[in-house]
Amino acid sequence: MIMCFDKRIDMMSWKDKEYNTPLHFACESGNCEIVKLLLLNNADPLACRMHDVTPLHIAAKEGFIDIASVLLQNDASEIDIADANLLSPIHYAAQFGKVKMIEFLLHKGADIECQDTDSYTPLLTSAAYGQLQAMKALINAKASTDDVDRNGKSLVFITAEEDQVQILEALVLGVYEKWGSELVNTPDAIHNTPLHIAAKKGHINSLKILLKASHLKVDARNEAERTPLHLAAVAGHANVINELLHYAEENDKDILKDEDDDGNTALHLACINEKFQAAKALILAGADPEDRNARQWTPMDCAAESGRVQIVQLLIDAEAQVDPRDINNATPLHVACKAGHIKVVNVLLENGAKVSICDSKGFNALDVAIENGQKDVAMAIVTSNQWMSALRNVTYFDQSTNSAVGGGAMGGATFTTPMRRIIRKMPDVAEVVFNRCCQTNEDAVSSIDHPDYKINFIYEFLEDFRVDSGYSRRFTRTRTARRRSVPIEEVASSAGDFDEDTEGGGGGGRAIGDDNEGNVGYQTTWGPVGYSRQDHCLQILANSKSVELLKHPLAANLLHYKWFKYGQMLYFSNLFIYLLFVIFLTSFALASLSPNSNTCQIVLSNANSSSLSCTAETSRASQYFVPVGAAFVILFAIIKLLFEFIQFLKYRIQYLLDWVNYLELLLFVFAILFAFIYTEDCYCPHKWQWELGAIAVFLSWIDLVIFVSKLPITGIYVVMFMNIFYIFLKLVFLAILLVLAFAFSFNMLFNDPISEAMGIRTPFMNSWRSIVKTMTMTTGEFEFDSTFRQTGSQSEAGSDDIQFPFASYVLWILFLILMPILFINLLVGLAVDDIKGMQESAGTNRLALRVELTLTVEEYLPLWLRKNFIVGRDTIYPNRKLGFIKHLLYNVLGVFRFDSAENIKNALNAPPAPIEEVQQQNQALARRVDDLCSSVETLSEQNERLLAVVSALAESQGVASNVSGIPPSSPAHSLKPAPGSTSRGRSPSALSEKTTTSFI
Incomplete structure (x- = not known):
């Protein structure tokens, strides 16, 4: 009999791989008689499974008051027992909306202000999980409504963050409006208000409720000086932006020009974060595309850096400048070239962006692309109709510091050109430039075997030394049956000959004509008069790869x-x-x-040679x-x-x-x-x-x-x-x-x-x-x-x-x-x-x-x-x-x-070499991947607009619906989902992960 009794005691302590004891399973099943029997046989009521969850936590979660009563009769001191995340039984009851359990626990002396690891009280927990009745029970039990979590988030803040519309409406517009509306402008630790978080998360329904609150500050700023409109622009919520702007217009507030601590407007932030719909909504609402931030960047600069070509085109359609200058005199084309956004570069070039503009270091767009190793961008520039302007640039370097200096030549400085950089770093691009410098009249003759077939070679970019700073005369060309030559000082772009708008480089077949006088004007200004063989393009070519x-x-x-x-x-x-x-x-x-x-x-030998004949041994x-x-x-x-x-x-x-x-x-x-x-x-x-x-x-x-x-x-x-x-x-x-x-x-x-x-x-x-x-x-x-x-050796007989x-x-x-x-x-x-x-x-x-x-x-x-x-x-x-x-x-x-x-x-x-062919295929594949990513982003934006329409329709029908199209559900891994519950804002599904994963 004693052996059987001992065996029964051992069975009470058996645990599975998640450390569940029989008492845990009995409490989860709701069978009070089994619970009593187990306790009668010395089952441990304080036994913990994973995450230190006790049987009382399970009873509170499931709402089994009789089981909780039996457990507390055994040891009343465990009423506030905490699990690994400091969650007490009343937290579990609040999370899953067990009102009667909350009242029972409070009656037994549970601490209504107990806090978990995130400083969540039961009241904050019920609000975060959308348990309206549980929240009312706690408020009626005199729970403090001024409590905040460890990040300073108030009750209204958490409700807005979790998009708990019913609770937010009750707090701001309903029975608790008297004190709930006072929490509308209460910021968290980083000065975000509930309106900030609703705008950031795109919770349109919560945002609409907040906008109806009295004394709401729509232009409240967080510690980064950002308003709710800024956060909506960063997140790309166009419907939120429209609601905020509509509210501001009705209340005579201009929030479009509000700037954060970096001087960015909402349009800047939308462009930086590649949010096309947000940028479009802001522009339609009257946002100025010429506003500048602390770096003197316009939204066009921001869009060029982010690489979203649709936003760049949107700004161009809004008549934004394509060549604004920042504090370094750089343009959006410089920015796009540095980042390697070839599509943006193409759009800017097609819309009149000037390649010849130089920044404070003297770099034009082509220089920037070369210095940053952006081969595709450099290729796009040299194949554009501004290729000659791009190549006509001089950059000065201070030899003592080996760095670029602006403002022209100076003591101890030398100069370089885009052509020299291309030869050193980008042979493929150099070959394209060389091809464009060879122009033929193939279209003007019957065949390439025709006697009048000619090839014009432009040496201007290889002969980049200015031989005479004051040389600017007009010149009449002379011809021979074989060739004609023009000095470097007179080679710039003439009216008829080498127009940089021509597309015919190499064997392109564009006819090259002459102007009426056969003259060419001097326009190109290269470096100083000093000549150095080592810096000549041909010598650089000979010494390079x-x-x-x-x-x-x-x-x-x-x-x-x-x-x-x-x-x-x-x-x-x-x-x-x-x-x-x-x-x-x-x-x-x-x-x-x-x-x-x-x-x-x-x-x-200094012997007597007076009678010596020198011709005895030679002639x-x-x-x-x-x-x-x-x-x-x-x-x-x-x-x-x-x-x-x-x-x-x-x-x-x-x-x-x-x-x-x-x-x-x-x-x-x-x-x-x-x-x-x-x-x-x-x-x-x-x-x-x-x-x-x-x-x-x-x-x-x-x-x-x-x-x-x-x-x-x-x-x-x-x-x-x-x-x-x-x-x-x-x-x-x-x-x-x-x-x-x-x-x-x-x-x-x-x-x-x-x-x-x-x-x-x-x-x-x-x-x-x-x-x-x-x-x-x-x-x-x-x-x-x-x-x-x-x-x-042979002197000795018989030796080897x-x-x-x-x-x-x-x-x-x-x-x-x-x-x-x-x-x-x-x-x-x-x-x-x-x-x-x-x-x-x-x-x-x-x-x-x-x-x-x-x-x-x-x-x-x-x-x-x-x-x-x-x-x-x-x-x-x-x-x-x-x-x-x-x-x-x-x-x-x-x-x-x-x-x-x-x-x-x-x-x-x-034809390209095999390795070049592979590189071209890789580049084409990369472009296709970029196109696919852009298509996915566009589709995502379309879905967002569609969800906004659905939300508007639901609202017009008086139906409260989650705009994401996903029905509200309880936290992950819960056995019995609580209606309307979602994950908390402190970390999505954090509480459910901490409390319910072991219930499976």
């Missing part, structure tokens, strides 16, 4: 033009002079006597040539050294980074030391001079190889050779390690002391000779017989040819495998694999070298001469026949090369 654009017809023809005008003349002149230097240096070296000759040994002509050749070599080398010094003063760091400069310095210094031979007889050099001379002759020919790399035909192979050399340099460390490994081993194995004692010099007699011999053997020169037959045969043969075979076979074939394989790539890139590299040469020459030209060579545009007729001389230059030397019309057209309309 966009180097392939040097092959573009625009860049290629500009480079060819410069090359033809002065580059090739100076290049070939310099090449000819340098070739003379190489010839004189080589001839001087060959004509000079070697220091090991008999004559020079006598001369250098008399050679002896006559030596002083002349030495003088020429020394003079040329000194001039070149002076030139190198001038280059160093001009370029400093850039000069030190070019290895060719070091090669030339060594060449000219060694040449001077070699040619400066002074002896009394026969011009005999010392041994150190002879060695320096040999190195100088070698370097002179190597420098000549580098010199001819700029030639059209042979230059590409020189560049390929240099690329292969760079590949070898990547492997040189591995080669050194392998050579040293075998060289030192061979020195130990093949160094024969007996042969050395006999005076026989062997390849491996010391470490240095071993290294050189090993390097030679790598090329295939093994000399196996001489290496493995050591003379000293080598001293250490086993190790020698093993390392020799290993050397044969690793060096001549594997390593050499590795070099060959790498070179062969890269041949195709090198062939494709060698042409570009050669053009880059030519750019450097041409611009260096241009940099040293005097200003008066340079401005005659710098052109703003050029026109060519690719189908007209060349003269004999030009045809020879074109086909043989390639120095006056212009592609055919077909090649140029193909280049301008080249």
